[in-house]
Amino acid sequence: MADPKGFLTVRRELPRRRPVDVRIRSWSEVYEDFGKDRLEKQASRCMDCGIPFCHQGCPLGNLIPEWNDLVYRKDWQEAVERLHATNNFPEFTGRLCPAPCESACVLGINQDPVTIKRVEVEIIDRAFAEGWVRPQPPAVQTGRRVAVVGSGPAGLAAAQQLTRAGHDVTVYERADRIGGLLRYGIPEFKMEKRHLDRRLAQMRAEGTAFRTSVNVGVDVTADDLRASNDAVVLAGGATAWRDLPVPGRELKGVYQAMEYLPPSNRAQEGDYDESPISAEGKHVVVIGGGDTGADCIGTAIRQGAASVTQLEIMPRPPEARPDGQPWPTYPMLFKVESAHEELAGMGGDRVYAVSTTEFLGDVDGNVRALRLVEVGGPQTGFAPVEGSEREIPAELVTLAMGFLGPEREGLLEQLGVELDQRGNVVRDGDYRTSVDGVFAAGDMGRGQSLIVWAIAEGRAAAHGVDAFLGGRTDLPYPIPPTARPLA
Numbered sequence: 001m002a003d004p005k006g007f008l009t010v011r012r013e014l015p016r017r018r019p020v021d022v023r024i025r026s027w028s029e030v031y032e033d034f035g036k037d038r039l040e041k042q043a044s045r046c047m048d049c050g051i052p053f054c055h056q057g058c059p060l061g062n063l064i065p066e067w068n069d070l071v072y073r074k075d076w077q078e079a080v081e082r083l084h085a086t087n088n089f090p091e092f093t094g095r096l097c098p099a100p101c102e103s104a105c106v107l108g109i110n111q112d113p114v115t116i117k118r119v120e121v122e123i124i125d126r127a128f129a130e131g132w133v134r135p136q137p138p139a140v141q142t143g144r145r146v147a148v149v150g151s152g153p154a155g156l157a158a159a160q161q162l163t164r165a166g167h168d169v170t171v172y173e174r175a176d177r178i179g180g181l182l183r184y185g186i187p188e189f190k191m192e193k194r195h196l197d198r199r200l201a202q203m204r205a206e207g208t209a210f211r212t213s214v215n216v217g218v219d220v221t222a223d224d225l226r227a228s229n230d231a232v233v234l235a236g237g238a239t240a241w242r243d244l245p246v247p248g249r250e251l252k253g254v255y256q257a258m259e260y261l262p263p264s265n266r267a268q269e270g271d272y273d274e275s276p277i278s279a280e281g282k283h284v285v286v287i288g289g290g291d292t293g294a295d296c297i298g299t300a301i302r303q304g305a306a307s308v309t310q311l312e313i314m315p316r317p318p319e320a321r322p323d324g325q326p327w328p329t330y331p332m333l334f335k336v337e338s339a340h341e342e343l344a345g346m347g348g349d350r351v352y353a354v355s356t357t358e359f360l361g362d363v364d365g366n367v368r369a370l371r372l373v374e375v376g377g378p379q380t381g382f383a384p385v386e387g388s389e390r391e392i393p394a395e396l397v398t399l400a401m402g403f404l405g406p407e408r409e410g411l412l413e414q415l416g417v418e419l420d421q422r423g424n425v426v427r428d429g430d431y432r433t434s435v436d437g438v439f440a441a442g443d444m445g446r447g448q449s450l451i452v453w454a455i456a457e458g459r460a461a462a463h464g465v466d467a468f469l470g471g472r473t474d475l476p477y478p479i480p481p482t483a484r485p486l487a
Contacts, residue, residue: 003072006044012112013042017338020345024301027188027268029095030338036076039122042115043071049106053328054116057104059456060086060093061478064101064116071119080127083120086478088157089199089455091128092182094121095191097452098291104328128198135205138166144469147172147229149216149411152180153451154442155235156203157458158465161475162233163208165466170229171208174215177269180237184262187295189302189338193269217410226415231437231465234425235458236411238403238443244287248359253367257292257400264299279305283393285370286310287356288400291337296398298339301346308348309392315377316352355382360391370394406444422447427485430464431457439465445485 003009015034017023023030046068054064063082070079083090094117105113127133144167148159151173163169177183179196204210216225225232241256243249255277263275279300286296289312300308317334325331340350351372358371374388405423406412412419418426418434424447425433425440433440441461442454456478466473 003044006041006072007047007107007111007114010041010045012045012115013038014115014118017341020342023189023338024342024345027302029192030189034118034122036122036126039119040072040074043068043119045107045114046072047107051106053104053106054101054114057328057330058101059450059453059478060459061456062086062101062120064114067123068114068116068119071123076123076126077130077132079123080132083123086476087455088160088459089153090120090124091195091199092153092191093452093455094118094124095195096186097450098330100330100450100452103330106328109327133198133202135202136164137206138164140166141168142166142470144168144230145170145228146231146233146465146469147216147225148233148235149225150180150235150237150442150444151178151210152182152235152237152442152454154237154444154454154458154461155180155233156199157455158233158235158441158462159208159458160203160206161459161462162465163203163206165462165473165475167466167469169208171210172214172216172220172225173210173212176213178210178212184265185258185292185295187261187265187299188268189298190295193265215410217412217414222411222414226437230469231439233458233461233465234406234411234415234417234433234438234440234444235442235461236406236444238405238424238446238448240404240407240423241399242401242404244356244399244401246356246358248361248367248370251359251361251367252365253395254359254397255399257288257296257398260398261292261295261299264303275303277396279303279308279396281306282395284308284396284398285392285394286398286400288312288398288402289314289350289352290400290402292402293398293400294337294339296400297343297348300396300398301339301342305346305396307393308343308346309394310343310348310350311354311356311372312350312352313355313375313382314352353377355384357384357389359394359397367394367397370397403443403448405447429485430467431461431485432464432468437468439468 015031017030048065067079067082099117102113146169148155148171267275284300284305286293319334321331354372355375360369362368369391374385375382425445427445431439441457463475463477
């Protein structure tokens with residue numbers, strides 16, 4: 001194990017974020033460098049518990065005590081091998097995952113948990129810098145062809161696993177670049193796209209093929225895809241967004257988050273000099289209090305918004321674990337992300353327990369304000385509080401209220417796969433759908449979820465596909481049996 005007294009002598013420490021007034025002038029990631037000596041001390045806090053609940057907290061089953069111990073002992077190269085044993089893309093999860101492993105850390109019962117997420121990202125960043133991350137092409141080709149539809153984390157994980165198993169894998173993406181929401185949904189200040197590009201270079205060198213600007217179900221029919229492949233993996237995500245059907249929704253300036261964020265990311269890719277949907281000089285309202293809402297906040301501030309307000313229908317979460325969410329469960333707590341710090345720095349506000357009732361427009365059909373009302377909690381059915389209605393200025397509104405499941409039109413309708421009551425694709429324990437040879441992984445089958453679940457499901461689906469094609473498989477199945485999809 002790491003230092004037996006580490007959790008007693010070393011306090012939890014994270015890298016500092018760059019000052020707000022500095023970081024909002026650029027799109028670079030917000031954290032300052034964190035020296036490896038300091039990180040090794042943080043790794044020493046891992047207690048190598050008799051029952052490491054962090055394993056259960058992580059859908060990938062990451063070998064957290066093992067690579068913490070290796071980092072503490074300065075064996076970074078072996079640490080990245082143990083990290084890659086369960087996770088294809090730790091550079092993504094280390095930046096974007098909300099770290100349910102830390103919520104399940106035994107040390108977190110009565111102290112601050114181990115900085116698992118930070119250790120993870122520092123291991124993989126150093127591994128790339130040192131040249132330890134190399135292509136792993138298969139020794140033998142099977143001659144079997146697999147199509148993966150969707151190039152988000154689930155699709156990429158499935159594709160890499162199946163390529164390494166020797167199959168001829170092609171990933172289809174309807175956008176013009178590979179990456180799904182990693183490319184066009186996650187702002188540069190949360191994850192610079194160079195991390196995605198260098199992983200894609202590894203996958204190409206291993207033999208994975210990528211086809212962009214192909215909308216499967218439109219440009220290629222489901223029948224054609226099945227006829228030209230031995231198996232198909234559906235990994236298109238839960239892209240049917242939740243709307244807000246209130247009066248004035250049709251006004252110009254009211255956008256879905258996934259209409260607002262991608263053009264900004266395209267500007268960072270060099271497609272535009274500046275985003276065609278810009279918050280510059282405008283009063284911005286973000287409806288939705290989750291991570292996507294925070295992404296909209298940080299983007300609007302960097303675009304030069306005059307003001308930003310975030311609205312959330314739920315009550316403000318507590319800052320400490322409530323009794324109903326005990327360790328080692330993942331608690332719903334009040335979080336202050338980097339974008340929230342920036343919001344506070346500009347005098348913006350996070351408003352809880354309110355509901356938007358109407359968008360108000362000017363004579364040219366542009367949104368100018370919205371009308372909201374305070375509401376009771378879920379136990380009241382979010383009943384409006386009498387006399388609490390008010391208006392706030394809103395010249396740009398983004399709807400960041402989550403997603404309702406996969407898009408049914410096109411591919412899913414053509415395939416005729418069975419859907420559950422929530423509209424997600426039904427899978428069995430091997431990730432097979434109701435259509436022979438068609439598998440589903442990630443949000444398309446699970447519903448809107450975490451990036452770590454997407455990668456875990458991509459790996460698990462690859463296990464099912466490989467067994468289907470060859471009768472057996474050596475690929476790992478990372479998800480605990482109790483968390484497998486139900487037949």
